[in-house]
Amino acid sequence: MPRSVLSGPISSPRVDFGIDMGNSFLNHTVDGFLKIGAVGAGRVAAEETFECLKKGSISKGKAEHALKKMLKEGAYWGAVGGLYVGTEYGMERIRGRRDWKNAMIGGALTGALMSAVSNHGKDNIVKDAITGAAVATASEFINYLT
CATH class of the missing domain: 1.20.5 (Single alpha-helices involved in coiled-coils or other helix-helix interfaces)
Structure with a gap:
């Protein structure tokens, strides 16, 4: 019976960008906000796209609603992510260990x-x-x- 083997490292794509706020704590917090916020907005975009495909149509009102929902969810997820990353980084600095x-x-x-x-x-x-x-x-x- 034929058999194949996958060899080599498997890794996910890396999306990285830098924002220098002049403070390491702020850099981590803003980075967390932006990256996790993008995930939240992407989740809504995928759900709304699925709904439009399921219905077979899209309207201007539906597109505006989807955009508002993406911004709201992105801001919420970003706030949670930024708060978590900033807090974890702060604990690392206070405790002196990771x-x-x-x-x-x-x-x-x-x-x-x-x-x-x-x-x-x-x-x-x-x-x-x-x-x-x-x-x-x-x-x-x-x-x-x-």
């Missing part, structure tokens, strides 16, 4: 702050802090595996 604990603290603070800003109530703020810490820590551990 490890999973920075991700955990950054995720917890980001989850709590985003929940507090959204007025989710005291109990949900704690739950969102725990969720943020868990997701960020899991992501960091997965990153160590690759």
